[in-house]
Amino acid sequence: MATGPTHAMSGLLVWSAVTALATDHAIGQLSPRAWVVGAVLATGGALLPDLDHPSSTISRTFGSISQGFSSLLHGMSHGVYRLTRTRRDANRHGGHRGLTHTVFFAVVAAIITTSVVLASQKWALPVLMFVFCGLAIRGVLHKWDGRNDALVITVASIALTALCLMWTDRTSANAAACGVAVGIGCVAHYLGDAITEQGCPMLWPIPLGGKTWYPVAPPKIMRMRTGGTVELVIVAPIITLLSIWLGLAALQHTGALPFLGGVKLLPWT
């Protein structure tokens, strides 16, 4: 896997790119609130797949609550791996980098998110925002291992959720966009994992080379070492700068940055 901050920024980048560039599509015509909610969900969503590892940093986000949920996911992922692996697939545990690292999971997560937001914008949306804010903060502060980190992240997530919703309280969120954002975050995570050493079985259960859990990855020369110089000095800064630029461009498109006047952050749109 890539490091937490790279994963988090990649989720924000893909969300920003899609909303800034798909201006002819509904996803490129969101209200400021829908965009901000989506940005939080995509950033946090880019850490969601690693909840399948009970001892990972991300599983400690909300202390024993998220660790318990992570153990459940880990067990389920292991069971699905053992049930669906072929003789050519590795004889590994399969709990980590299994079910939650597939496009199938991204689609299910998107559908569940859309259904939850459709059910209740008033209650479900702030709860979802809170959870994904927590994942995003934990992802960015992946090396931080304080005594009360779960408590601090919980308080920070509540504050960030309240800020986001207060700043954009004039229009409602878009349930479908929320689902798309979580799906985008997951897919960004898979791409980040694919360019590291082990690849990512994102196309499960499509059999490739006789393997249902085929680790999709580019040629070796295009892969990077997790936390290595290439990631920290080249990939992470480029992803961060691009997501800031495209994020601001998308926000400008929603009408949220009137003070920029006639300055167009994406000159060709």
Ligand SMILES: [Zn+2]
């Ligand atoms: Zn991963």
